[in-house]
Every structure is written in structure tokens, then in C-alpha cells.
Amino acid sequence: MLLDTLTNVVAGLFSAKDKLAHDRFGLFSQDRGQLDAAYRGDWIARKVIDVPPFDMTREWRRWHAAPPQIAAIEAEEARLGLQAKVARALRLARLYGGAALVLGAGDADPSQPLPPIGLGALRYLHVMHRWEISPGEIERDVLSPLFGEPAWYQVASAGQSGGGQSGAGQRRAGQSVRLHPSRVIRLLGAELPDWAAQGADGWGDSVLQAVMDAIRQAGLATQGVAALIHEAKLDVIRIPSLAQSLSSQDYAAKLVDRFTLANTMKGLVNALVIDKEEEWDRKQLSFAQLPEIMQQYLQVAAGAADIPATRLLGQAPAGLNATGEGDIRNYYDRIAAEQRVVLGPALRRLDEALILSALGERPAEIHFDWAPLWQLGAVERAAVAKTKAETTAVYASAGLIPPEVLGRAVRNQVVEDGLYPGIEAAYAEFDAQSVEEAEMEVRASTT
Numbered sequence: 001m002l003l004d005t006l007t008n009v010v011a012g013l014f015s016a017k018d019k020l021a022h023d024r025f026g027l028f029s030q031d032r033g034q035l036d037a038a039y040r041g042d043w044i045a046r047k048v049i050d051v052p053p054f055d056m057t058r059e060w061r062r063w064h065a066a067p068p069q070i071a072a073i074e075a076e077e078a079r080l081g082l083q084a085k086v087a088r089a090l091r092l093a094r095l096y097g098g099a100a101l102v103l104g105a106g107d108a109d110p111s112q113p114l115p116p117i118g119l120g121a122l123r124y125l126h127v128m129h130r131w132e133i134s135p136g137e138i139e140r141d142v143l144s145p146l147f148g149e150p151a152w153y154q155v156a157s158a159g160q161s162g163g164g165q166s167g168a169g170q171r172r173a174g175q176s177v178r179l180h181p182s183r184v185i186r187l188l189g190a191e192l193p194d195w196a197a198q199g200a201d202g203w204g205d206s207v208l209q210a211v212m213d214a215i216r217q218a219g220l221a222t223q224g225v226a227a228l229i230h231e232a233k234l235d236v237i238r239i240p241s242l243a244q245s246l247s248s249q250d251y252a253a254k255l256v257d258r259f260t261l262a263n264t265m266k267g268l269v270n271a272l273v274i275d276k277e278e279e280w281d282r283k284q285l286s287f288a289q290l291p292e293i294m295q296q297y298l299q300v301a302a303g304a305a306d307i308p309a310t311r312l313l314g315q316a317p318a319g320l321n322a323t324g325e326g327d328i329r330n331y332y333d334r335i336a337a338e339q340r341v342v343l344g345p346a347l348r349r350l351d352e353a354l355i356l357s358a359l360g361e362r363p364a365e366i367h368f369d370w371a372p373l374w375q376l377g378a379v380e381r382a383a384v385a386k387t388k389a390e391t392t393a394v395y396a397s398a399g400l401i402p403p404e405v406l407g408r409a410v411r412n413q414v415v416e417d418g419l420y421p422g423i424e425a426a427y428a429e430f431d432a433q434s435v436e437e438a439e440m441e442v443r444a445s446t447t
Contacts, residue, residue: 030212044215051312053090057086065366089127097205102155104122114180137152152178154177185347190205190206190210192205215301222298232287233282235281240278
């Protein structure tokens, strides 16, 4: 056996008698019952699942297009409940290892590719977790655009669909429905290293799979400390010849009655009455180190979940002049990267259908940016606006940018910054009034 580590035969370091040399990782898969129990019964597990999807979707995104186009796209998102459904799909994907958004165009045969989407043709958007929708065989043709993805999906339908149509459009209750992959937006939890080698069903692992040990240990630490509270104070009474006297059953019963009465008297008169030959002592448990131990286990759980403790646990940053801003900014940067690298590409198929359904066409220039998660305070926003205004004044005085172009850029900047409420509507009203005045001048000049 080849050992790629430091060994020392004399010291027994990583030799046959070193206990660490026999450590092996074991995989104990969490079944659905355990995942449901952890999510519903443990607050740390629930926050590990809920926090990143909430942060990933809470500020949502900003479309770049003409104002009427943006209004139409956002109205379509609201009609479909897109933001809430994406957040739910992300939660289910993290909890169960996979989830899907199913697109519906109201056509007869869902096993066929999604038809061209026209104005208002996107009928519905359903969220399903991995045990509601089953992927088919994985496409292994490297020339196929679906390489690495399921070639089809299967869903058990509990009712009839098709609006009374015949043939493929009409399905009996309980019959399964096959979906073309163009209708399914697949979201994974924790990706597997090799689906083929693992014999996976096309989904990933639950995020809790790798975090469960840390969550259990944190729960054990907090519950252990809570259990010790009952033992924080213990009265000790020494009674002469107690062991010999307990041989009598009548004495044991009288002893219990006696100290029950003694405890009652202690609560009433704040005094413990005992025999002259008896001795009383009190043992007090020290909690000095327990908060640090409990905190360390919670920190380990936060690290395992890759969520800062200030966000996961809601605790104040520790240390002199500590604000936790660096941790939160790093976390937000990771969330923003996941939005760009993972979520955005996964939703691309949905976004194309969304734009077509909202506008009836797909202008090439329409795109979106994810809204920043870090929100500036009122003072910071005012300082940034002042800096931008000063920069604009420099460009204007130097004449480096044509006034018309600069004015249009400043207008877009002010609208997107949202510093002045209702300014976009005010601009639209101003434009309409300007057009009307120009038309009146033209009519006046012609007459």
C-alpha cells in the first residue's frame, strides 16, 4: 500500500500501530425521512436549507430594456409567481438533492419539445422535487446539446388534462406523463462527482448530507448544556447509618416523606430543618467553559454550511470594533457568484420563454443583472450620489462626452439608482409633454 503522508516507524506515526492510519471515510446516505425530520425539527438544519435560497432571490434581478418592455416582463414574472417559485425550487433542491421547474404551454403532447412561445403562451410554472418528477436515462451522446442531462422526465399525473381533447391531449387520472427536457428547468443540490460511477438517478445529494454530523454535534452540545441546568445546584445530606436503615422498607418511605416536607419548608420559610447529627452541603456546577464549547460547535456548523455565523445564527460579531461586515460581504460575493455561474445559466431556458410570453418577440438587447445583496445606508447612498454628480460635472465641463449622450447616461443612472422616488414616471410624463409641445409648435408653424 502506498502512503502519501508523513511516516515515522520509530514514533509509530502512520504505521500499523497508529490509530489514525486505519481511519476511513464512510458514506451514510440520508433517506427522505431523516431529511424531513431534520428540516422540520432542527432549527440549524432548516436555516442551512432556507438561508442561501432566500438571499439568492430576495433582491431578485433588474432587467435592461425599454421601460414598457421591462414593465411587461415584470408583469409576466408576477403572473407566474416566478420569484417565489424559484426560491422554493432552490430550497427543495438543497433539501432533497434536486428539484425542477416545469414549463407549461398548454399544448397537447408534453413529450414533444416546447413549441414556439407566443404572447401570453406560457400558461403555468410548477415546482416539483426529486420524488415528484423522475428523470429518465442520462443522455451520453457527446454530440447532443442535452449531453449529461436526462433525455426525458416522468411525472405521475393525479388528474385529467387537455381540456377535453382526444388522443395525446387527454389523460386518465393516475396515468404518468412524460415530459420533454425542454420543458424542465433542473436544479441540483450538492452535485455528485460522477453520476455514472455512483449509479445516481440524475439528481445530486442533499446539502445536509455533508453537514449532518456538524448539525448533530451542535445540537448535542446545546442540549447537553441545557440538561446540565437541572444539575446546576445539588443538595447533599449525610445521614448516620443510612445504608443500614434503608434495609427497612418502612424507613425508606418515611425518609422520602421527610425530605419532601423539608423541601416544602425550605420553600416557605427559606430554611432547611435537619437532625443535629446530620450534615448538609451544596454542590454548585460551574458553567464557565460551557458557553465557549457550545459556541465552538455552532461555529463548526456554520463553517460546514458555508454561511457566516452572523447570518446563520443571528449573533453579533465578537471582538473589539468587530462589525462582521467582511464576513457578510464575502458571503454575499459567494452568493452573487453562484447566481451568475449556477442559477443564471439554469434559468436561461425559462427566461427565453418568459420574454417571448411577455413581449411576443425576443429583442437581442434585452438582458438582466442580479440586484446587489449589499444595500447601502442613506448616508452612504447620498455620498455615492454626490460623487457621481461631481464626476458628471467634470465630464460636462471638460466636454469629453457630448451633452446629449451624457444627459441620457445620467438619466439612466438616476433611474437605476432609485435615489429619487417616482423619477422614472416623471421622466415619462416629461417626455410625453415635450412631444406634445413639439407637435403643437409644428402645427402652429404650418398654419
